[in-house]
Amino acid sequence: MSSTLHVQWTVTPLIAPRPWLTCGRCGGIKPFQSSGKARLNANGKRLDARLIYKCTDCDASWNRPLFERRNVREIDAGLLQALQANDRQRIEAIAFDIEGLRRSATRIEEFPEAHVTKRVLAGNPAAFERARIALSVSVPCALRLDRLLVVELGVSRTRIQELHAAERLRLSPVGERALRRPVRDGMAVDLDVDSTDRLAGLSTGVSVQPG
Template sequence: MCNILQVRWTLTPKTSPQPWIACSGCGSPKPFRSSGKIRLNANGKRLDAWLVYKCIDCDKTWNRTLFERRTVQDLGPSTLEALQGSDPEWVRAQEFELDGLKRKAKRVDEPSDVIIRKEAIHAASGWTLLDIEMSAQFPINLRLDRLLASELAISRSRLQALRDGGKLRAHPDRNDLFRHKVKDGLRIILDLSEIADRQAIGEAAANSDHC
């Protein structure tokens, strides 16, 4: 690793997915945003739970069913505590449970705005290889070429030229790499040994938090 600048980019979506629901207040389908609040209802010894969403225009609510008629024993104490307190981390995991959300709504908007935290893992003096590891807890609705071009401050055509010249590799790799969304665990390795602005690209790659 004597010639590698290794960095990790941790990507966190700013906005959770927004289902389109027929809004009784607006009289037409509208995108709804999560309120971050859980609604619970006890029915004998069983519980029902919903995640409350609000219309982005009129604040009319829609209750997204999380489960019905579950016993307290089935849920476990930690889940029950998270439900009762609308625990933000637990709620956020539900907001990004896209398969379940898409069963409730025919259209779900996935905003592409992200917060990116960059950290240098290893920085060798005189490095020539740039190794970028992507970390994403939730789905990221952002194409890889757009992310790299923005965060490295280079054009997408230049990225493609590096790719065509064998100077940009990925793990895992695929032919249509740039057209796909960023995935957790993806690694991008660039050979910048012949690139005049190598240092500038490296500084952009390892720079601190970027929104």
């Protein structure tokens, strides 16, 4: 009897992207990281908001514009409150928003370190012949798909490539180079399971992907 195990892996990046900018104090192009603090400046009824970054070498500040000259009434009340209070979660979400960061910086360093949590959606983890891994990646992460599979499944990169070539590992959406690209939300990996492969990490465990 054939059976499929459906699992979901949720991948969360651990390190926010860092802009590389010319540092006026220590000179040269340096990586900057979020200080976790926002700054609001009022000009009549209009507000500027910035997220403060610090040079990782000398601690000089760089202000990333979040919005400028915006009428107070047009600003989401929850966002305004979060910025005023330096709400950790909301500020962190802004720091991980790489698309937003791209509006202010051209050179950005991304990190593959990620937290991975797994849960069984359907099927029996003790007895299955096929597995479908659904990826949930709500925040962009630079972790490559093949690296995620190598670490989490405990098999070699060569083995991953062999399985892919033999169509025993299939990707959806299908992509010629998808294994070597960063993980994306909504991707799925289908595996025909072979007893010679250890797949200990398929359905259980919480792990941290090293950089």
